[in-house]
Amino acid sequence: MILWQVVQQVQVTAGRRGQAGQPWWLPPLPLIGLALLFAAVLGYQASWQLTGVFRPEFVAFMQSHDRREFNPAHRIQRGRILDRSGEILALSEQHLGQVLRLYPYGPAVAHAVGYSHPQFGVTGAEAAANVRLNGGDPDSLAAWGELGRHLLAKGKALRGQDLVLNLDTRLQITALQGLGSRRGAVMALRPRDGAILVMASAPSFDPNRIGPEMFQQDDGATPLLNRATQGFYPPGSTFKVVEAAMAIEGGFRGTIDCPADGYTTSRRYPKIRDHEYYSGARGGKRWAGRSNLSLTTAFVESSNVFFAQLGVRLGREALFDAGDRFGFDQKIRLYPGRDRAGTMSTGRIPRLAKNDLYGLAQASIGQGRLLATPAHMALIAAAVANGGLAMRPRLLAGEPPAPLGGYMAADTAVRLTKMMRKVVADGTAKGIDVPELAIAGKTGTAENPRGKDHSWFIGFAPARDPELAVAVLVEHGGYGSAAAAPIARDLLLQAHELGVTQ
Numbered sequence: 001m002i003l004w005q006v007v008q009q010v011q012v013t014a015g016r017r018g019q020a021g022q023p024w025w026l027p028p029l030p031l032i033g034l035a036l037l038f039a040a041v042l043g044y045q046a047s048w049q050l051t052g053v054f055r056p057e058f059v060a061f062m063q064s065h066d067r068r069e070f071n072p073a074h075r076i077q078r079g080r081i082l083d084r085s086g087e088i089l090a091l092s093e094q095h096l097g098q099v100l101r102l103y104p105y106g107p108a109v110a111h112a113v114g115y116s117h118p119q120f121g122v123t124g125a126e127a128a129a130n131v132r133l134n135g136g137d138p139d140s141l142a143a144w145g146e147l148g149r150h151l152l153a154k155g156k157a158l159r160g161q162d163l164v165l166n167l168d169t170r171l172q173i174t175a176l177q178g179l180g181s182r183r184g185a186v187m188a189l190r191p192r193d194g195a196i197l198v199m200a201s202a203p204s205f206d207p208n209r210i211g212p213e214m215f216q217q218d219d220g221a222t223p224l225l226n227r228a229t230q231g232f233y234p235p236g237s238t239f240k241v242v243e244a245a246m247a248i249e250g251g252f253r254g255t256i257d258c259p260a261d262g263y264t265t266s267r268r269y270p271k272i273r274d275h276e277y278y279s280g281a282r283g284g285k286r287w288a289g290r291s292n293l294s295l296t297t298a299f300v301e302s303s304n305v306f307f308a309q310l311g312v313r314l315g316r317e318a319l320f321d322a323g324d325r326f327g328f329d330q331k332i333r334l335y336p337g338r339d340r341a342g343t344m345s346t347g348r349i350p351r352l353a354k355n356d357l358y359g360l361a362q363a364s365i366g367q368g369r370l371l372a373t374p375a376h377m378a379l380i381a382a383a384v385a386n387g388g389l390a391m392r393p394r395l396l397a398g399e400p401p402a403p404l405g406g407y408m409a410a411d412t413a414v415r416l417t418k419m420m421r422k423v424v425a426d427g428t429a430k431g432i433d434v435p436e437l438a439i440a441g442k443t444g445t446a447e448n449p450r451g452k453d454h455s456w457f458i459g460f461a462p463a464r465d466p467e468l469a470v471a472v473l474v475e476h477g478g479y480g481s482a483a484a485a486p487i488a489r490d491l492l493l494q495a496h497e498l499g500v501t502q
Contacts, residue, residue, distance in 0.1 A: 311364020
């Protein structure tokens, strides 16, 4: 229609030119260019609509955004999604003339696998690998032609390609059982190559029962939120791993005086104190304190007073540099491609003013406006375990390992490993020590303005030859040693006994 109007305009203009003594058959060049441009646009649109079934991008678009039941793209029998040992996590079956997407493990792997629904779209691995699961990226053009003919003829549904994840369903279930009815997240990956074996978030949802009510909940449970990769929390004392690395590489030596009554940068602000101070106060006793502490002792005992002063001494530029080096304020891809479903968030380093020393002290103990995701804290633990080198987290099996960046020097990682091992052997996490496994880790108790403290643990095992790195976050769980650390211990033990990290 638009092209016909352009032709009519050309004829009218040509007639005027003929009346003026100019050749009627020679339209002006601007109109010729305009007509060609419209023809090209309409031609591309026609090719997209008429031959779109031969394009993987078009088929994926129609599946994701065209909710009509008669849409032929919904008749594709998508490929299966499998875990690393071949357990089926998602499959398609025909039922009464329709292709249904089924999830045998339901909520256990929901946030990693996601869902594919004709009305509510696609998420997770289903979204990130949409084209492949539909049968995209074929070996030959003829394969796409076959797909197009099936869709146009409404024939037998075509089966897409299978997708294998690095997830281990057994460990995934153990992680969720450890969280129980509590909200939280567990992330576990192999330090040497970044393979993600666990990505658990609670509460979860059942991808077999997607309905409008899931998107209307306002009770704060947010079951659709992947807390492992998108949940931002103050990391508490687990951030002391980053702070200790900064101190080591900044040449810190000696001790810092840590008064029992605490430390503050100004009388205007409340004092930062160690957990023993509050434990004594609750029991009606006055804590005597520790006096001068070395970096190792302060790390093992998780002294807030020490690390708050250390952070102020190192300065805000050191904090900003650490944020850049450790990958804060970034998104990291877990899947190939560009789909936003395939990313994890890292954390947020606050941009503090020069005179905000109290904010700096708070950030140095993982409090204030400093935030991190459980996935990022697992990646930091994995970097320590891998000699300082962070490997890009990978959810898809068969994808080649790729370095993400050097978070710290190799000798710094060696020293931190010894300190983290001492935390479990003699410090705040000694309740989970299993000598034959030699867990190295760091507990964290993060203050929460909306209720009870959050419980953290990050670590890896075995300390000398790490097989698996883990981060556990339990919302309102209290002390890291009491809630998060036992979940990590059970997961690391099971992984070691099953040999799933090999």
